[in-house]
């Protein structure tokens with residue numbers, strides 16, 4: 001039963017192949033990231049130093065619009081071992097906490113990450129996260145984050161259950177995040193534990209299995225709910241406004257929403273150092 005960050009990520013690393021879009025970035029997300037990072041136009045226009053927050057493979061292998069020297073930072077050795085292919089001349093990884101990065105002041109041009117504010121304490125860890133990114137980015141730098149955001153208007157668990165039963169949720173990962181956001185509700189500081197998500201799912205499990213057959217979900221996709229059983233680690237789902245407010249050392253230069261189902265809950269933020 002995962003009950004600490006290290007054990008949680010070790011378990012998730014083992015189950016990573018079961019994750020799917022939109023929790024993992026899909027082709028449309030890669031396009032939004034690419035469009036966002038292409039707005040970084042410093043004076044010299046040469047090779048950029050890029051910081052990758054985590055080891056999200058779709059970002060490590062992004063078709064960058066300019067030459068990059070990319071350094072990934074992730075504090076889970078298990079995730080690094082599971083997802084990082086290997087270091088090369090212009091790609092390397094550091095096992096490091098985002099709140100205490102082993103990089104110099106103003107050493108990075110661009111930082112990118114996926115879902116970062118959901119996996120750290122909110123706002124307790126989000127504040128040092130924002131400060132640390134501000135420290136390592138150059139003043140003309142760019143921070144691009146796709147974040148998992150709940151809608152301003154809350155949704156009840158009954159409404160999620162009703163949508164599932166009506167066949168209106170055609171993706172098992174959307175189901176998991178929709179349950180998670182409904183259980184959390186408006187209290188982003190409290191967040192939601194993995195175990196609470198697992199428990200809220202139980203009354204919906206039979207319908208979910210029926211939908212798995214109807215929509216041909218990968219047989220293992222629903223097993224990720226079971227990986228949450230007993231997990232006390234919290235996830236946090238800010239609204240777009242709460243996420244922007246947490247990144248106080250930056251100003252918001254733009255947000256794009258996904259065009260896929262539930263895409264409004266997967267915004268890509270462009271932040272510039274304030």
Ligand SMILES: C[S@@+](CC[C@H](N)C(=O)[O-])C[C@H]1O[C@@H](n2cnc3c(N)ncnc32)[C@H](O)[C@@H]1O
Nearest residue numbers: 009023054074075076079096097098114115119
């Ligand atoms: C960047 S998020 C990616 C989320 C992914 N899209 C998903 O659905 O789970 C997950 C990664 O963040 C890493 N992580 C979480 N908290 C961290 C921290 N404080 N410092 C560095 N890495 C962290 C985890 O080890 C994990 O590899």
